[in-house]
Amino acid sequence: MSLTAAERLLKKLGITEPDEIDLEAIAFSVGAVIRYRALDGCEARIVGYGDNAVISINARSSFQRQRFSIAHELGHWEHHRGLRLVCRVEGRQSALASERLADSYAADLLMPHYLFRPLALQHSKLTFKAVSALADTFTTSQTATAIRLVESNLTPALLVCHGTDKRKWFTRAPSVPEHWFPKALIDASSSALEILYGKRQGDPMPRKIKAEAWFDCWEARGYDIYEQTMRIGDGEILTILLLTDQRMLEERK
Amino acid sequence: MTENKKSKQQALDRLADALVDDILDASPEEILAEFEEDNGGAERHVAEMRALVEKSVAMANKRRLTAAKAGVASSRASSKKAATPIDINEARRLMNTLTPAQKLTLAARKESEQSDDDLLSMIEDLRDLGVLPIDDDSDGKG
Numbered sequence: 001m002s003l004t005a006a007e008r009l010l011k012k013l014g015i016t017e018p019d020e021i022d023l024e025a026i027a028f029s030v031g032a033v034i035r036y037r038a039l040d041g042c043e044a045r046i047v048g049y050g051d052n053a054v055i056s057i058n059a060r061s062s063f064q065r066q067r068f069s070i071a072h073e074l075g076h077w078e079h080h081r082g083l084r085l086v087c088r089v090e091g092r093q094s095a096l097a098s099e100r101l102a103d104s105y106a107a108d109l110l111m112p113h114y115l116f117r118p119l120a121l122q123h124s125k126l127t128f129k130a131v132s133a134l135a136d137t138f139t140t141s142q143t144a145t146a147i148r149l150v151e152s153n154l155t156p157a158l159l160v161c162h163g164t165d166k167r168k169w170f171t172r173a174p175s176v177p178e179h180w181f182p183k184a185l186i187d188a189s190s191s192a193l194e195i196l197y198g199k200r201q202g203d204p205m206p207r208k209i210k211a212e213a214w215f216d217c218w219e220a221r222g223y224d225i226y227e228q229t230m231r232i233g234d235g236e237i238l239t240i241l242l243l244t245d246q247r248m249l250e251e252r253k
Numbered sequence: 254m255t256e257n258k259k260s261k262q263q264a265l266d267r268l269a270d271a272l273v274d275d276i277l278d279a280s281p282e283e284i285l286a287e288f289e290e291d292n293g294g295a296e297r298h299v300a301e302m303r304a305l306v307e308k309s310v311a312m313a314n315k316r317r318l319t320a321a322k323a324g325v326a327s328s329r330a331s332s333k334k335a336a337t338p339i340d341i342n343e344a345r346r347l348m349n350t351l352t353p354a355q356k357l358t359l360a361a362r363k364e365s366e367q368s369d370d371d372l373l374s375m376i377e378d379l380r381d382l383g384v385l386p387i388d389d390d391s392d393g394k395g
Contacts, residue, residue: 013321014314025321033328035378040368041361047378048358054378069362076360084353085360102360 005078006071006108018115018138023070026109027055032077034070044069046076053077064141068106075105111138111148126155126240127206128230142232146240147171156243160214162186162196164235176243177251179217187213192229196237202230206242214241223248337387341369344376347385355384 003011013029015021024034032046032053039045039058043065046055055073057066076085079101111134119137123130126149128142135145143161150159153173158180160170166184186192190213191203206226214225226242243249276284285295292298339347351357357379367375379385 011311012314013318014311014316015318016311020318022318022322024325025318028324028328029317029321033325033332035374037374039371039374041365041371042367043361043363045361045371045375046358047375047382049355049379049382049384052382053358054381056374056378072362073360077358080360081358082356083358083360098360099362102362 001113003114004105004108004112006075006105007112007114009078010109010112011114015112016115018119021110021138023067023074023109027070027074030074030077032074036066044073046073048077048081062141064135064139064144067110067139068141068144071106071109072102074109075102078105107144107148110140111145113152116148117152117154120149120152120154125206126150126157126242128202128228128238128240131240142230143238146238150240156249158182158241158243160239160241161232162192162237162239164196168236175249177249179219179252180215180243180248181217182214182241183216189213190227190229190239192227192237192239195229195231196235198231203228206240211248219248219252332381339373339376341373344369344372347376347379348372351379351384357384 009026009030010021013026027034031051032048032055035054035056036059037056038060039056042058043061044055044057046053048054055070055077057069061069076098080098083098085096085098116134116138120130120134123133128146131142131146131149134140134149135142138145140148146159150157150171150173153175156173156175158170158172158176160182161168167182170182172178172180186196190209191200191207194200195202206228208224209227211220211223211225214220214227223245225248226244227239228242229237229239231237279287289295376385380387
C-alpha cells in the first residue's frame with residue numbers, strides 16, 4: 001500500500017508509535033506554529049504566507065477536537081497553500097471537496113494506516129469496544145476512530161450517524177456494495193431508537209436484527225445483520241452495522 | 254621469502270582460486286541452497302535486513318522530530334512578548350489593504366461569523382508572518 005502525503009511526513013520524522021504523533025512538532029517541521037486562543041467564529045484557522053504559517057486552535061474545544069483541527073489545518077497547508085478558502089459549517093456528506101481533503105489528511109496524520117491497521121487487526125470484532133481502545137491509543141475522538149476503522153475495510157460494515165430528526169451521514173467499508181444504503185429514519189425494531197432518546201448510553205455488544213430494519217432495498221429481505229449503537233452527544237448516535245452474510249457482499253447483477 | 258613459505262602461499266592461492274571457481278560455476282539456486290543450509294532461509298534474512306535498514310532510517314529520521322520539538326520549545330519562549338494593541342477600525346483598514354497578489358493561505362474550520370477578537374488575532378498573525386508591518390509606537394525613549 002503506497003503512503004499518503006501525511007504518512008510520508010510521519011515517516012520522514014521517524015514516527016513509529018502512535019504516542020510519537022506530536023502535532024506541534026510536526027507542524028513546526030513544515031513551517032507552522034500552533035497558537036491556542038479563544039476563537040468565536042471557527043474551530044480553527046490557518047494564516048500562511050510564503051513557507052510559514054500560524055495555526056490558531058480554539059482553546060475552548062476538547063483535546064481530541066483540537067488535535068483533529070490542527071491536523072485538518074495542516075491538510076490545508078499541504079494541499080491548499082496560497083489559497084483563500086471558505087470553510088463553512090457543513091455536514092460530513094455535503095462538505096466542500098477542499099474540506100474533505102483536509103479531513104482525509106487529518107485522519108492519515110492522526111491514524112496513519114501503517115500504525116492503525118496492525119493495531120486494529122488485534123481486535124477480532126469491529127465493535128465500539130475496539131473503537132474506544134483505538135481512540136485511546138491514537139488520542140482521537142470516537143467518531144473519527146470509528147470512521148477510520150470502518151473505512152479501513154477490515155470488516156464488511158457501515159457506520160451511520162443519526163440526529164433526532166434523521167440520518168446525518170454514513171460511511172461504508174469499500175467491500176460493502178453501494179446498494180446497501182441505510183434508511184434516513186431509524187426503524188422501531190432497532191435499539192438505536194431508545195439510545196437516541198437517552199434511555200441508554202449504548203449497546204454493550206452487537207445484536208442481531210433484520211436487514212430490512214436498516215435498508216429498504218428489495219435485496220434486504222431474508223438477511224440478518226448485526227447492529228451496535230452508542231450515543232456520542234446530545235441527540236446524536238453512531239451505529240455500526242455488520243454485514244456477516246457473505247451473500248450480501250455480492251454486487252447487484 | 255623462503256622457498257618453503259612461497260610454496261605454501263602458492264597452495265593457498267590455488268585453494269582460493271578453486272573456491273572462487275566453485276562459486277562462479279554454481280547456479281544461483283545452488284548458492285541459495287548452500288546459504289540456506291548454513292544460515293537458514295534467505296527470505297528470513299532479507300526480512301531481517303529490511304527491518305534493520307528501516308529501523309536505522311527511522312532512528313535517523315527521529316532526529317528531525319527531536320529538532321522540531323526543540324524548535325517548538327524555542328518558539329514558545331520567544332513568542333511570550335506582548336502584542337502591540339490595535340484598534341478594531343485600524344484592523345479592518347489593514348485587512349482591506351491585503352491583495353490577492355500576496356498569495357496568502359487562509360482557511361478556517363467550521364467557519365461562521367468572525368468576532369472583533371478573531372479579526373484582531375488574525376492581524377497579529379499577519380504581522381508575525383511579515384505580511385503587515387509591526388506598528389510599534391514605543392521608540393524606546395520612554
